[in-house]
Amino acid sequence: MKKNLLLIGASLLLGACSTTPEPSKPEQEKPATTKVTVVGLNDFHGNLEPTSFAGVMVPDPKDPTKQVKLTTGGIEVIGGYLDQERAKNANLTFVGAGDLIGASPVTSSLLRDEPSVIGLSKLGMQYSSLGNHEFDQGYKELLRMQNGGCDSNAPDKACKFQNPYPRATFSWLGANVEVKATGKPALPAYGIQEIGGARIAFIGAVTKTTPTIVSPDGVADLKFLDEAESINKYVPELKAKGVDAIIVLIHEGGVSKDGFDKPACGTLTGPIVNIVNKLDPAVDAVISGHTHQGYNCVVNGRTVIQGDYYGHLLQRLDMTIDLQKHKVTDIRAANVVMDPNTITKNAEMTALVGRAKSLTDAVKQRAIGSLAAPTISRTTNAAGESALGDLIADSQLAATADRGAVIAFMNPGGIRADLNATGGGTTVTFGDAYAVQPFGNTLVVMDLTGAQIKALLEQQFDNPSAGQNRVLQVSKNFTYSYDSTAAAGNRVDPASIKLGGVTLDPAKTYRVTLNSFLSTGGDNFTTFASGTNVLQLPNVSDLDALTAYIVAHPGVAGGAQDRIVKLK
Structure with missing residues (x-):
């Protein structure tokens, strides 16, 4: 059988050779x-x-x-x-x-x-x-x-x-x-x-x-x-x-x-x-x-x-x-x-x-309150303070005042948008607030000494997370001033750090509020990680605090941006 197959193959090959061969086609070249x-x-x-x-x-x-x-x-x-x-x-x-x-x-x-x-x-x-x-x-x-x-x-x-x-x-x-x-x-x-x-x-x-x-x-x-x-x-x-x-x-x-x-x-x-x-x-x-x-x-x-x-x-x-x-x-x-x-x-x-949209619009479009103007801006002034940052810090302080909090801090990077009323009017919806704070961070309350708060404020400058200053937004009645030209670690005047007009005592303990991101040292604010008597509030988010504050204050306005003073 093998011989027969070989003969057949040879015959076919000879037959092919007996015809006039076509010019061979060069293999298609790869384009240059x-x-x-x-x-x-x-x-x-x-x-x-x-x-x-x-x-x-x-x-x-x-x-x-x-x-x-x-x-x-x-x-x-x-x-x-x-x-x-x-x-x-x-x-x-x-x-x-x-x-x-x-x-x-x-x-x-x-x-x-x-x-x-x-x-x-x-x-x-x-x-x-x-x-x-x-x-x-x-x-x-x-x-x-x-x-x-x-x-x-x-x-x-x-x-x-x-x-x-x-x-x-x-x-x-x-x-x-x-x-x-x-x-x-x-x-x-x-x-x-x-x-x-x-x-x-x-x-x-x-x-x-x-x-x-x-x-x-x-x-x-x-x-x-x-x-x-x-x-x-x-x-x-x-x-x-x-x-x-x-x-x-x-x-x-x-x-x-x-x-x-x-x-x-x-x-x-x-x-x-x-x-x-x-x-x-x-x-x-x-x-x-x-x-x-x-x-x-x-x-x-x-x-x-x-x-x-x-x-x-x-x-x-x-x-x-x-x-x-x-x-x-x-x-x-x-x-x-x-x-x-x-x-x-x-x-x-x-x-x-x-x-x-069909799965989210009902939640997004739910009205929660009103603003004094169509927009509360997150744009900061020369000192690094924004009207919206003031409002958010105030809302977090209000949400935790019953836990003894007297100061609230908010990281500026967590403010993702201006607070814009729907349709250019004054009515603000859940979706409008959500656009500002979409992370779902929960609130944390802890004790810091006056000295720790001074150290915390110094960490705002030349912040390695941002490659630049990263100024925390602060709640009402808390004020301080800083000199950006002073040496690192000495930019905030200790005498200017005040709560209700009274200079903070370096040895005294103050109850402060912040979000869960900051609480473990986020944005290189490592001082927060050394706070004591830490109370986690897993059922109170930063967004909850903001929406509750808007509900409780019809026609709410942003802060006056007068809590932080940049001397030079």
Whole structure:
């Protein structure tokens, strides 16, 4: 049988040879170059719906002689832009630079940010760096957001949008986050995507200050390492894998004097500059976040871009890649305004937002009281005090006065928005208040001595969590002054620290109120961690205190911003 088969095969081969052969076709050569577009989103914070963007002013529809902020962003418009650009270029990938969730509006937060993660997954996001707010609810809950399921520390919110919650189809990346017990990455350090014939590596990192700006107990099992060193650690591994480009997605940033739309700006300052200057030369570009700034800069010959926040802008990198030499030969960077007036909305995202609103609007729209004016602002004066900060501190003091509290402190970073009355009137809703304080921190009461309060106030200046001053908001009848030019540790005049007009006694004990984030040393206010007679109030949140205060004070106004005095 074998011989017969061989004969048949030989006969067929001879027959084939007897015909005139066709000219052989050369194997299709791999193109020399390809063009790939990377679209980035940073600091989305679950803002499914559009919000005001200070970067673009337009005529007021009610009075064309006045200018108002352009309303931009929202997941429907982001989806529409991606649809539009993918139709032009299939070689497009969508990535993130952290804080996609956390500190979110009611529509997303009351559903544990699951609508936001599901929406971004449906829009084809591939990778995102971790952000500090991804850790707001702790590492275990972050793993649930990544991997799916309903085993949440907020069972009243989880799996209410979709049951079971499926998972994020994109991967959060954190090259500089390790599990203490094992030394292994808490989540993948990098990912590689093949697109347009190119293999593009994305390395993720998050600000190493994360443990000081989230509740410390939620990340107690993790180590946050130097960003640049951690990124560089993986570059040789990626080069060995023959990648054609390396993009860093990092949740750390800076500020620039130039606008978001000025290309190749050279005025960027802040932590991101030091990080970028230490990166391996093989890194081609950096998509950044965290500082909520729109900029498009060049640092040490490398594109560094950030797109404001809440989806107002998307970062865009149009790259030309040499596939033979495995290198990027050209990058054109831009921030693109997500303008609902010029971009057709994505229908699937419209349906998603509609469902999220249907599940949350009843709670969001419940009126709780009234304001003296349409807005109480969180904008600070020269001393670092805001009208809204005063109000929040007063509300927390009022909520704990029956526990002996005489002073309340509020961290400014926990005030996420102005308190805006609905529709520009004076009626304020639960949703309006929730937008101001979305974290759900509970209140804590403790004893501090006058000397400890002095030390606490000194910790506000050159605060390493912020890289700048981080002035605590304080309750009524508590006053002090400071000199910003004095030596560290001596900026607050002890004689100026007064309660009800009486200077604090360094040896006397005072009962103070703060939120659970601050109570364990959040924002590097470590003095709070040494308080005594600590009373946890697990059933009283900071939002509860604010809403109760608004209910009890119809027509409430912000504070007069006269509690803190900056001498110079």
